[in-house]
Amino acid sequence: MKTRFLMLVLLAAACGSNPVEQLGTGVVRGVIKFQGQVVINVPETAEVGEPVTISVRSWGVEDCYITRGPTRVTDSGHWVLVEPFDTASQLPRAGVCGGPIYHFAHEATVVFSEQGMVFVEFRGREWPENKPYSTRRRILVR
């Protein structure tokens, strides 16, 4: 199993059972199911050796200063795990902020080396339950 980081992240704690896993200062698993809505883009098919871009939306629901964090991808051949994280901004705070719910597009590019069915699992949280959530899509690699 190889683990790739599309963006640098320091992991302060291993994944545990805490629904809000703290993975460093202000780093949390992304909310990828928000009030029933999941936004994932995965192609149905892919070619061996060709890069494929997949994406999942996370929702900045907890703090108006939250920003998009890293996207961790674990590629095990016929199973790819995508884990989006979001981060509390380190910017100075004005004390007053606008109040939308931000959407963050977490993208990953993967290359498959073998033909066959590949499963892509997205792992994050669901809101407002604030509990772990994962969903899976499949890609036929030709």
Place this chain on the structure above:
Amino acid sequence: MRKKEDIDVVMAEVEKLSVPSDAVIVEHDPNVMRGSTDSLRGTVRPVVGGVQIQSPYFTCTLGYNVDHSSSNYWYFVTNSHCTSQFGKSWGDDVGQPTSGSKIGDEVADPDLFDHDDDDDCPPGVNCRRSDAALIKYSTSDWKHGRVAWPGDTGTLVFSSTAEITSDGTPVQGYWVFKVGRTTGLTYGQVTDVCWTGPVGYQDRFEQWYYVTLICQARAQYSQGLGDSGSPVVWPYYAGHVVAVGLHWGGSPDTAGFSPGAAWRDELGEEVGATLYTDYGHSPPPSVTIDDGPSIVHPDWYCTWHASASGGSPPYSYTWSGVLSGTGSTVGGILSSSGDLRVTVEDDAENTDTEYKYITVSESAPYHPNCAEK
């Protein structure tokens, strides 16, 4: 209960149950939109203020439906920061409740300005007088002059709407109500009517920026992420409110909103029109007689049908001239030629009338709407 036809349906059901009709009172309540309830976060049609909207980048709340005085197009307002970029229109697609159900495109989002442009803007920062952008409807399924009105605080479910009686301005000490997709109906007292300060935002490119909002109102109602763009109103009388502002965010202890006059002036100047949110500026309906003969035989019973569109449904139809009646269809035998008129009145009491001259002739051609009597 919406209109006379609906009342007739209810009374027919009452009669089937052998309940004396004089034992039942059925009233028309113009504030009830439909028999079922809706969630501020769900699909709401016709679209009203206070419900969830979404672009590819943000989830927010629709503020008000907007009448643009010099065009036949219709709009709604939400926060500028709920679009791709504060102070620039990128023509964002906006959906209700989610981006997949598009209802409009962003068309106006006035530029930020600085101290050189306007002395009111402090040196070294970018300013606006409101956090507002105008979205042009791409659907006709909306209702002007109304905001969703949950029955109580703590719920996102609503079965009625409040009618916007007029556009007003916030007054210090007054109690205002906010209706938003995250925290629903909340209320609090106005603490400031002209606060100026920086507000932090993140744009579609995930870049942080600050805009100094000039002369904003602040109040003590609860709010949460996603409430951006919510209508802020004060109650006028039962079921009726005055629109006083557009919520944009705040700090944990204070909510902020752009006063109604500020966002209407800024956006109105951008589009060259006066903007209104009140029910009295609802669009007029349009009616056409879309089915029926122009020439009839004196022995034939014929029918004509009219269709209304636009305005504020539901509609009521009144026929006059050579025939009289109510409902979208009228029928009868004509003894002499003349005008057949239909007047449609919508829920906002706006009307439109269509005329059709009907000739009575022994040599009338066949028409499928006619039968010999």
